Amino acid sequence: MNIHEYQAREILESYGVPVPRAGVASTPDEARKLAVDLGGRVVVKAQVHAGGRGKAGGVKLVETPDEAAAAAEGMLGRNLVTHQTRAGGVPVRQVLVAELTDIADELYLAITLDADARAPMVMASSEGGVEIEEVAANTPERIVRVAADPLIGLSPYHARDVAMKIGIPPDLIRPATTLIMNLYRIFRDKDASLVEINPLVITTDGRVMALDAKIGFEDDALFRHPEIRSLEDPEQNDELEQKAHDAGLAYVKLEGGRVGCMVNGAGLAMATMDITKTAGADPANFLDVGGGAAEDKIAEAFGIIVSDHDVEAILVNLFGGILRCDVAARGIVMGARSTGTQLPLVVAMRGTNAEEGLQILADAGLNVTTVGDLGEAAKALTNVLAIGPAGPNGGTD
C-alpha cells in the first residue's frame, strides 16, 4: 500500500526526522494561508501516488502567497499525468505547501528489503534528487548498501558508515546517523516495504533534512497497522484493481488484452497468461484468486473480469489444493448469473474436487469448453476467439 507524501512526512516528523515546515491544503485559499504562515516563498506539490511530478507540472516554486494559491488552483481537482501514472493520470485532491529550503547538497537514502540478503537493506547515494534507477544504471559505484541484522536491527555504526560513505560532512555525521536510525525504526515498526528519502538534503545553514518522502507498506502486514490502513486513498488506484484489492484478490489489468484470466496461484496465473499468447491473443489481466477463496470471492473475481470491456473470452484455470474446485465452480456460476454474461469460457479444473466442479458448471448451462491442460486450453481458446463473442453460443454487446 502506498500513501501520500504529506502522510509520509507526518510519520517522519513523529519519529523525529527533520522535515521542512509545511502544511496540506485542499483549496487554493488554504494554500494561500499556509504560504503566508511560511513566509511567502514556498513550494507547492501535488499529492499523488506517483513519481515524476516535477516534469509533469506537479511541483511549483513560488514567491508569494497569491502565486501559491494560483499554483494550487492549477493542480487541485485535476488529474496529473506522469510517466508513472496510468494514461488518464490520477486525481489531485491535496497539495503540500512547504517552506523553501536552501540546499547545499542533495543525497539519496532508502531502506527496503533485500530478498537475496534476506535482510533490511539501507541504500544510499551521494547522488540525490535524480531518479535512483539512473544512478544505478550509470554510476552503480555511487550506491552504498548496508544490510541490517533482522534480529538486532541496524547498529548505529552501520548508519554512521552509510553517512560517511555518501559524503556527509564530519560535523553532521551525528544528526545524519540519528536520522538513518529513525528511518530504520519506521521501516520495522510500520512493516514498510520501502522508506525512501529523495532528496535527503544538507542545507546551507548546516542541517540534514528529508525534503521528500515516499513510504510503501506491506499489504500482508496491514492487519496489525490500522493507523496505516486508514491512510489509504482508493482514488489513486485503478478502479478494477481497487475493487479486486478490496475483495482480497491479486489482480492487475493489462492494457490491450482480450482474454480474461481467472487462475489460482501466481505461478499458474502467469503461465496461463503466457499461454494466451500461443493462442494468438494477449491476456487482459493477471488474476490470482488465492488459496482458500470462498464462493462469493470467486463470484466477485468473475464479475471484475467481465466488467473489463476488452475481454472477449475467459480462460479459467484452477488447480484445487486448498481451493476446492466445487466451491470455485459455484462461485463462477454465481458470478455468471449476477452479471448475465454470455462470454465463452474455456475451463481447466484439476485437483481437489475437480469432477464435482466441472459437473456444477455443466449443470448450470454456461457457455463452457472444458479442457484437460494448458496445451488443450490454447487450442480451445484459439477456436473460441475465431468464432468470436457474437458466435453461435450467444453474443454480447
Added chain:
Amino acid sequence: MGILVDENTRLLVQGLGRDGSFQASRCRAYGTNMVAGVHPRRGGTKFEDEVPIFETVAEAVDATGANVGLIFVPASGAADAIIEQVDSALPLVICISEGVPVQDMVTTIRYLEGKPSRLLGPNCPGLIRPSTQTKIGIIPGNILSEGRVGVVSRSGTLTYEAVVQLTELGIGQSTCVGIGGDPIHGTTFVDVLEMFQDDDETDAIVMIGEIGGTKEQQAAEYIKNHVTKPVVGAIVGQTAPPGKRMGHAGAIITGKAALASEKIRVLREAGVHIAESPAVIGAKMAEVLGR
C-alpha cells in the same frame, strides 16, 4: 533413498481449522503417517478419532516422536508457529500459510540459522513422494505417478500443471517439492537441486521458476557447476508487465535479472533444457529422456 521424507516420516499438523483439517485428512488418505495434531484449545481430543491432538508442539513431539511439522495456521500467526516447531527441533518444518508478513519471515529465517531444522515455505504447497506414499502439504495426490523425475517449483498450482503433463506422458516422479512464492523463504532451488543430484531415485529434474528476484540465477550457477543430471526448466511471466509491483529501491536490487528472458538466458547457458511454453514442460522432459 529419496529426499526430505521417507517411510519413517511421522507427521505433526499445526493449525487444524477448516482448511487445515481438510488437507490433513487428504495427507492421511494418501498414506502419510500423521501422528499428532496441535491445537491450543483441543488438547486431549483426537483428529478423525485416531490422531491425538496436543496443546503445544513440544508436548506433541515428546509424546509421539513426530519428525516433520506441517503448518496451516493463519498468516498472522505463521511465523510464531515456525518458531515453535523449530524450538522443538523438528528436523523438517513445512509452512503452507499464505500472506505471512515478510518482515516476520526475515526475522524468522535469521532465527533459524544454526538450528537443526530445515524450513520449506511459507506460501508453498509442500512436498509429495509417491514411492513411499508420503504427502506433506496440499499437492493433490491423484495427479502423481511413481517414477524417477524430481520436480521443484516456486509455484504451487503450476507445479501440479507440470506433474499432470509428466504423468500423462508416462513419466513418473520421485519427489515433487514446492519451495514457495514468497520473496523470503526457507529451502531454495539450490538446496533442492543438491538433494536431487545426490538422490539415487532421481534421474532428471524439472525446475519451474518465474519473474522476480535472482533465485533462478543462483540455481543456474549451481547447475552449471554441480548438477550432472538433465534439467528441464520453465520460467513463467513472459507476458507480465514490468515494474508493476516493485517499489523504486526494490527494482534496483533485482533490475534486469528479474526478467523472464534474462532467467531463461542464464539457465540455458547452464545447460538447462528450456520448455518454450508452460504447456510443453512434460513434452520437453520426454524429449530429453528420449521417449
